[in-house]
Amino acid sequence: MRRRKLALGALPTLAALCSLSITAPVVAAPLPAAPSIATAVDAASVDRFLELYEKIKDPANGYFSDHDPPVPYHSVETLIVEAPDYGHVTTSEAFSYWIWLEAQYGRVTEDWGPFNEAWASMEEHIIPSAAEQPGNSAYNPASPATYAPEHDTPNQYPSQLDVDVPVGQDPIAGELRSTYGTPDVYGMHWLLDVDNRYGYGQCGDGTSSPSYINTFQRGPEESTWETVPHPSCDRFVHGGQNGYVDLFVGDQQYAQQWRYTNAPDADARAVQAAYWALTWATKQGNQSQISDTVTKAARMGDYLRYSMYDKYFKQIGDCVGPDTCPGGTGKDSAHYLMSWYYAWGGGTDGAWAWRIGSSPSHFGYQNPMAALALSTVDQLKPRSPSAVADWDTSLGRQLEFYRWLQSAEGAIAGGATNSWNGRYEQPPAGAATFYGMYYDWQPVYHDPPSNRWFGMQAWSMQRVAELYYATGDATAEALLDKWVAWAMDNTTVDAAGGTWQVPAELGWSGQPDTWDPGNPGGNSGLHVTVTSRNQDLGVTSALARTLMYYAAESGDTAARDMAGDLLDAMWAPNNQDGLGISVEETRADYSRFGDEVYVPPGWTGTMPNGDRIESGATFTSLRSWYADDPDYPQVEAYVNGTGPAPSFRYHRFWAQADIAMAMADYGLLFP
Structure with a gap:
């Protein structure tokens, strides 16, 4: 029987001046200057960091499992539904925030053991081992996966595989295998059932934990509320006669299989954290303590390049018609952006394997800091022959992407796709394009719209602000000048009273101008409105960190002061409890x-x-x-x-970690 490669992997749950041109990042040295460590600091802010850090790390508070090494939960509370459908599952997002938190701890204390331990836990628990991804040696880069069209609603699934649709070639598998001496992928799967709440165990054993699971598989309208949770390794022990596979993919016969989905923003965040860890440890003279972990971060960045490719490695730009849009050769299937996912899978018998990239890219997933690290810092440059050049291209392309998507008001619009409706369909007439890819105001998911949440703005622009702080990049500066003014105009804060309001949800209209790198448009027809506001803790922290990194480089005292006021408001007594910082959330x-x-x-x-x-x-x-x-x-x-x-009153791991890091950042950026 010919076992077809099942291409699963959808993932749930980040100055419009006519004269502005995109410039190459200005990098004066491999490692930019960092704030003084443990000398010129705002001691009160750093004390806040340490106080909240201790609450997060206290086993009695329930942020971590009792595994050895431990695993961070999505939240202390068990009843919570967001992209994760249960509080004691976890995500690659949580692991990346843990690594970032420990980098900050090393910055403050010069103790780098916890940073190395966090990476080791990630490597053990959420990066599949060789035994958990068998058969990669059978993977054929000339035929990465079998095409299955995406559909608009869950009731149109399963999606029928179509072996006749041309797919492109995977141009990086060979060099990755040669470089690292293994056919296996070094990247995180996005979702873990930490305590085996669902009962799948690993590969159907029913007892092992943590357990790789997945949820989203059925198009942009499949919200968390409409998912069927299923095991990442499906031996047909649970579900129906074909396990869960035939809920998602239609075929003539079904084989027991494994499949993993990577969330590129999380892997990029881990690399970003490693960059800062290296920067700070080097200033302390302690870089040798983390050298092995930094090498692993570079390796992760090597495989993260899979997110730069079209889902089926088809050519980028004007890709209309699954049968007529040709498969790519070499790098012409690379858009060089951080797309929504990459995924890989194969048979549990080790006889076959597949890999896919992702056609849509959301601005919120871009991480120019990771691209900077992987293209310019010697210790973080991936070892594969073409990796550094790819990341250098990606850095410039990501900055262009932000510039293309910046609205007249300053907020950043959704993104672009190389596959309209996930089926390479004809887009609406007049759709704006970016290197031939089509503007999409809500890439990937529509329930809720993926760019309605202001958190994507704060998450992504914080990375741009770090890039500006680290390099003085002119494009980052222009983007931030406009974005910061818009964000501050839509934020209020009463530091003494412990209350504030930041944007919560956004409404969008119009579209950007078609991108011309030599003559960027002004995007006068692309608009955003703030439709609601709230006190989301993690988002507020990310906003404050964006403002402070911008202020530290630009000298903008109003941005600095608003960042400080937001931190003071969150730290007010009415928002303190024994577990950390919390506010009332009505759901x-x-x-x-x-x-x-x-x-x-x-x-x-x-x-x-x-x-x-x-x-x-x-x-x-x-x-x-x-x-x-x-x-x-x-x-x-x-x-x-x-x-x-x-x-x-929720205590999400990522939000508590981000608040703690914001306190450390403020104390060290503004002594």
Whole structure:
């Protein structure tokens, strides 16, 4: 039997001046100057960092599992639904924030052991081992994967594989294998069931933890509420007669298989953290303590290049028609952006394997700091022959992308795709383009729209602000001049009262001008409005860090002062508790606990705990264990119409880590 390569891997859950031109980054030295360590500091801010750090690391507070080494949970609380559907799963995002947090700890204390330990935990728990990705030696770079069109809604799945659609060649697999002496991929899968709550274990053993799992597979309208959680290694032990595979992909026969999906923003964040760790440790004279970890970060960056490629390695630009758009050769399938994912998989028998990139790119996933590190810092340059040149190209391309997407007001619009509707369809007439890729105001997912959340703005522009601080790059400066003014105009803060309002949701209209690198347009037809505001802690912290890095380089005292006021407001007594920093969050969206999950008529199966997978299943019926959660009664009352929208004081790992790091940044940037 010919076993086709199953191309799964969708992932849920970041100055418009006519005369502005894109300039190459200005890098004066491999490692830019860092703030003085443990001498010229604002001691109060650094003390705040250490206080919150100790709360995060205290085992009694529940941020980490009891594995050895430990695993950070998505949140202390178990009942929480966002991109993760349960608080005690975790993500590559959380691991990357942990590594970044420990880099800051080394900066403040000169103790680099925890930084190395965090990377070691990531390597053990969320980067698949050779045994967990068998068969990569059978991978054929000339035929990376079999095409399966994406569809608009879950009820259009499974998607039929089509062996007749041309796909391109994978131009980096050979050099990666030659460089590292292995056919295996060194990158994080995005989602772990930390304590085996679902019961899959590893490869169906039912008991091992953490366990690789996945959720999103069925197009842009599949929200978290409409997913079927499934194991990353599917031996057909659970689910239906073909495990879970035939919920997503249609084929003549099905094989037991494994598949992993990488979230490029998380791997890039880990590289970004390694860059700063190296910068700070070098200033201390301690770089030898982290040299092995830095080498691993460079390796991760080598494989992260898979996110620079079209999903099926088709040519970039004007790629219309799955049958007519040709497969790429060499690097002409590379867009050089950080796309939404890359994925890889194969048979559990080791007989076949596949790999895919991703056609859509969201501005929020871009990380020019990682690109800077991987293209200019000797210790972080990946070893593969073409990697440094690729990352150098990516750095310039990412800055162009931000510039192309900057609205008239200053916020950054969604992104672009090389595959309209995930099927290489004809885009709407007049669609603006970026190197032949089509503007998409909500790349990848639509429920909710992927660029409605202001957090994408703060996350991504913080990286641009770091780049500006590290290099003085003129393009980064121009982007920030306009973005910072817009963000500050839409932010209010009462530091003494411990309250503030930052943008929460954004509305978009129009589109950018088609990109011309030699003559960038002014984007007078691309507009944003702030439609709601809130006190999201992690987003507020990311905004404050953006403002402070911008202020540290530009000398903008208003940005510096607003950053400080936001930190003071978050630190106010009314926002303090024994676990860290928290604010009241009302979750009206929890009405969707009762949402129906599409299961094709006639398809039946069971979850490991016996929950039935069949037509009429709901988010809760596939997760019946939620009924035992102590926070569930208020959710149940709300869903049943007998109670108000539930409220919580959540402690998300990434948000607490970001707040702590913001305190350290402020104390060291503004002594």
